[in-house]
Amino acid sequence: MNALADELIVLLQDSDVRGRALPPASFWSIVHYGEGSYENRYNRVVRWLLDPTENHGLGAAVANALIANAGDTDVEVGTRRVRSHVETPVPGMTTGAGPLLKGRIDVSLLDHANKIVITVESKLSSSAHDEQLARYRAHVEAERRGWRQYFVFLTELDEQADDEGWGELTYAEFADLLREILDRQEVSAAVSTLIQDFIADIARRAQGPSDAKVAALYFDDHDQPQPTHNRFADLLVSVASEIEPDEQKRAGSKIERLGAYLGTRGVSVDALPSEQIFDLLWTKLAAAFGPSFSASDLTRLLSYVLDHAPQARTQDQSIKPGVRDFFARYFTLLTGAEVPRDRGSVPVLTEHSADGYLRSVQLNRGGRGLTFNVGDARPFRISGPDPDSFPWWVAHIDPGTNKQCAIIGRKITKRPLAEWHERDLHDAIVAGLGADEVCACGAAIVRVG
Secondary structure, X not given: OHHHHHHHHHHHOOHHHHHHHOOOXXXXXXXXXXXXXXXXXXXXXXXXXXXXXXXXXXXXXXXXHHHHHOOOOOOOOOOOOEEEEEEEEEEEEEXXXXXXXXXXXXXXXXXXXXXXXXXXXXXXXXXXXXXXXXXXXXXXXXXXXXXXXXXXXXXXXXXXXXXXXXXXXXXXXXXXXXXXXXXXXXXXXXXXXXXHHHHHHHHHHHHOXXXXXXXXXHOOOOOOOOOHHHHHHHHHHHOHHHOOOHHHOOOOOXXXXXXXXXXXXXXXXXXXXXXXXXXXXXXXXXXXXXXXXXXXXXXXXXXXHHOOOOOOOOXXXXXXXXXXXXXXXXXXXXHOOOOOOOOOOEEOOHHHOOOOOEEEEEEOHHHOEEEEEEOOOOOEEXXXXXXXXXXXXXXXXXXXOOOEEOOOHHHOOOEOHHXXXXXXXXXXXXXXXXXXXXXXXOOEEEOOO
């Protein structure tokens, strides 16, 4: 338990991790009606910030920052006859039933006095649809001829617009612009809180589902093994019932995934009752961070850490039609013999042995793969129960620890089983072996010229 508490304390001493694991209450941490609605809320905040006539007190600072970011430092939006919009309809061709809608522009700002238009297409998790940006630009250019026109492709991910008329800007970069403006321009406390919460939510979303510092707690360093990390995961399973109700511990849940991971590593679950472990953890963390650290804080922290539990990669053990026959034919190609009744090893024919490197081969239990005995290296195995993505993996195996290393398999492109001939697969395997090479685990896996 102390090992788990110590790791959690170290995590919370990192202000960035603490901000993500225990975010303060804000509009963004409370209200979420799905990703589509989330994008709409972002669009409305962007519109509010761009509009110099709104009540944020920033004037045209944000709009002019976007113009300056586009390279025009001598153009500025004013504060008279300015209108801002969200979801502006873009009509398409006209039919007998009227114009067809070809989409909606997310955010637009029109300065009628200075004839300036800023068009923003905002994307969080999704990308622009085919030729969407080109259609929107053509519409604005036709509607606002003679105006200065600025097109901003505002995205969560750093991606390129598929139309050269648009300038790219990530939300993280937009947040930087907002910070710079707030540093030099004073606003009310209420407005500052709104904008800072928006910036914090951008940072939270940018982190995504992955937190390297948390995920690192689950994995051993191959060069410097750290078995306490397995213990860390073990203790999390022990306290899991305080985080997820029993009815939620189903296939695919955080606890099920972590349990599957531990099962692959042979780690046992702690004997202490879950409630007792939770109380001990709370006592230790409250001592470290003060009495304001509540039980709900610990629950949120543990849930956040569980969100980063590794996904145990499990292989479908069922044998799909055609797989067993393929490996039987492959075995016969390599040995010139039928599969023996006892499934024992049979010498590989010289012409298929890669200059004696592959010495003998045997069909795996169930007929879903082959295992080779090789010269001066670890046993070498190919497996593939899924005919849609074949082979599943090609790897060498440490007979002492039974650890698998797929460095060879990464050189072989998976494709449907129906597209493979056993001779083609063998040629791909031999090519993957290549010349002398040392695996990341230190094993000399290749001795083929």
